Amino acid sequence: MAATTTGMQTAIPFDPYSYAFHEDPYPTYTRLRTEAPVYYNSDGDFWALSRHADVAAGFRDNVRLSNSWGVSMDPTSYNPHAEKAMSFLAMDDPRHLRLRKLVSKGFTPRRVSELSTRITDLTAQHWDKCLQMGEFDYIADFAGLLPMDVVSELLGVGEADRAHLRIQSDLLIHREEGVTDVPEAAIYAYLELHRYYTELLVDRRKNLGDDMVSALLSAEMPDDDGTLAKLTDDEIIGFMMLMVVAGNETTTKLLANSVFWGNRNRGELTKVLADPSEQQVSDWVEETLRYDTSSQMLLRRVIEDVEFGDYTIEAGQRILLLVGSANRDEDVFGADADQYRLGRGTERTILSFGLGTHFCLGAHLARLETNIGLDQLARTVRSYDIDEAGAERVHSVNVRGFARLPMTVQAR
Template structure:
């Protein structure tokens, strides 16, 4: 165990509570203090460590041996444990189990299948955004950013339109955290149960009537077992786990990305004006948003064997947060990191989708959705104004973004 007496002063010098609503409003001053004053941080009250510097976060992502995913990636006590894979799929597994599921899932989640969605993403974007333009004043989340990613995931899974609002509501409930409650709230537990029931029924129906959707592909996917040489397939629980993961990782994070991009464009009107003038800059707008204010702010690892960062040893059995949001603002890596500057080169340094064994399988899809969606937005407007006094932030340990974002647009 760490010397908690010696480390207790750290949290007094730099208070860091991942559950605090004030922290959710603006985590970046805290991150800056952590990088400068306590880059390898220990919180004795909540019993977790945190890595704030880019170099340490990068190293941690690449160290899949000493830093384990097997107990999940969330600090919530109810989500942390040996059964985390039931709701987080292969995200909460180490190799070889992780690689087995990833290979099977990849059979259905191919780049071709994702690229084939491009036309549908464009059509869905136009369908939702044209209604927003008709209104001129609307909630960007409820009317656009929250609809598009859920529709895309639903198209992949073959979920009918009539069920998508229900699934998005359950997804929201899974993420939301109550102020002062340091665990998964009851509503989130029930949301997981509802999602499990829904997807189990969907799988049962699809087994009877296989189609060309992702669920059918997952049901029929096979790979050779490295140990036995026999064919292996996904179990029903493994398919459900992946589908639940898709709802959160494939829906909520992209919703937040779409909204964070618009928000920071509005906050930096000269940058937004550049994209409105030249829509070819949209992919760079997406990349700078991923760096500057990423949807996924932090992920957890369990220390499987003692690991050293600088002169600090984190003992086996401990929990350590990889502060992605802090790594992406590290002044040792990014020039003028607290400036939102579209067009900077982040290709080799971006931590937003992780690195190594657990690099995000949906990174390409998230970028595709954001690029298509944001291009449609700026192609059709002269300007945007946000009613920031009535904007509402999501309160989640891992995910950062807006639950409500009232906007007014001037149409071209």
Template sequence: MTIDVSGQEIILDPYDYDFHEDPYPYYRRLRDEAPLYRNEKLNFWALSRHHDVLQGFRNSTALSNKFGVSLDPSSRTAEAYRVMSMLAMDDPEHLRMRALVCKGFTPRRIRELEPQVRELARTHLDSALQSATFDFVSEFAGKLPMDVISELMGVPEPDRARLRELADGVVHREDGLADVPPSAMQASMELVTYYADLIAQFRRDPANNLTSALLAAEIDGDKLTNDEIVAFLFLMVIAGNETTTKLLTNAVYWGARNADQLAEVFADHSRIPLWVEETLRYDNSSQILARTVAQDLTLYGTTVPPGEVLLLLPGSANRDGRVFDDPDDYRIGREIGSKLVSFGSGAHFCLGAHLARMEARVALDELVRRIEGYQVDEDNAVRVHSSNVRGFAHLPITVKAT
């Protein structure tokens, strides 16, 4: 669905369902007509051009993470770190937390996880492919990332389905409500309680998993507290689960919309990482991230004072024609390099970027190995409604099995 917003007043409303359907015409006008945008009603500013978004990510002095990265009013508090961990911290607290977490959340641990990711992907595909037509979200993409996170953490298999339900509930947003709904708050509390119990269990009886590694992490006698580990595990659910689900669904959706390019992927599986990268650029999961202005910030002749909320729009930056040729064309194999801002940049660059890419590569590889092709039922596809994440809640597909 393409929405014509030309000739109208530019209104960026991250809670608007029409915006969720297709934000890119809005972004284009923002980049061209209001690169520093102001929304008086919702009380925020926004940057949409690639250069500005990239510099915003890197400027952790003028732009603070202290109140978190969500626009939702109930989430923007000095207590945001309790559920968003290092994503809601500035240095030196952020640097300390990241250094300790990196002791457990290592590249080696992620590499060693790949066989389990592949096994989980095969298990879910075995079930999904019992039918030629199935919901790609509920049967595969919505299960795998949370199960991978649970595998990392040491969550017992019988608990994983319930945790997936809670994770879905945390990110749900209701039409007309510009904040976190009560159901999401309840799901968040249940998740936090579960993770607190899990940490207590592995403190008593350590095992070979991320939770135990975080409990053991130490730098010069400094260790993570239980509450800090709970916050990081919760952050993984928000930043690592839902975004990877959406990455998978967006890749499958845009692959189907560009059948000639998808055929090249099926013919040559070495193109799967390129499929992932172009999806991250063209329609990335994480579209909007908030910052709090910490000192006078002058852009385009306007000074934004401290205390204001400034949104960085990586979803717009990745479509900026000032940086990418034919940015609105989905072109697997295009030169992207270091220009991608889907995982942020600077001090807060996404710690889970390697995990997300590995999951997507493995999941899509397993899919294309098992089928000859697929079609998406666009008429029955349903987008998720979120103030910052873009993707599908339901994506029915019909596959042609090998």
């Protein structure tokens, strides 16, 4: 391995923990796709795939490429018990399929669609306050509130607890500069979230309602031996932990990335503000998902030798699937893949929600929330401005977005 990969990381430095990389990963991705599409980093002892075809193949190969140790590079998180924090995202079939089917009973498209009216009401509630202020922090006052409210309503979390849970959620994904593992604050945040959801589950078991947790407690399906299987407490708590990040953080980042890149590309933004139709808003969301997706990279553990390009990656190795890079691949999205252009029609080719058996269960909900949120913005403002000098990025290996995004709006 060393003989065939010598010089890769020297020629193309790639550190997923680097704050400089977080500011703009795309030049690195371009070099990786061009010069080393199958990349090995000996310092971090990981491989990385950057081209669309390879990343898509990696998603589809759920036999040789395993999720069972989680999808994060953090040494503390990468272990056989990753499912405690990542639920079925850190499982392989058949366990993954069993749990996903059971969870799906409480996460049906009908249940999600029924949320549409409630999401619209929550959006108006938060956005009206922003319009009245005129100048505000888009994250603290809107994008960070809406997804947490939606997840909380699904799980039956009271309004008084949501701000506390959002703080813990932010701490959970934040990574300290120069530290290549889970910081102490994130560990304490995990323990606090686990404690909270354990107590919520105990209470809900005594007081069943019409929320998703109650549905998960009641969900059952035939096991291999014909008996009816139910979710264990650990499985339900693991799913709630997953919802905090997958259902909250990534949608917050998608809402913010959309307005940031709209601000940077005024010609494209004008199309939406001049004609805030359902299609224009949807195009805005889809191009943001492609151009600067919230979920930048996901890890896989090789459990059986696999070939990519001219390389054989051996069992026991780790592979990063660089989703952010795949979504900018010129071979799939054209020579202008590095340009932000609405109306590409790339919904079926972007890899922002994965592919195959692990395709994101919450993809429909994330799109629904973001479309409703941006629709409300587009219909109520003549223009807006982002104070980029005051913006602060989130520093995370997997998630890309903003922790702070000052905004000024001119209402219609």
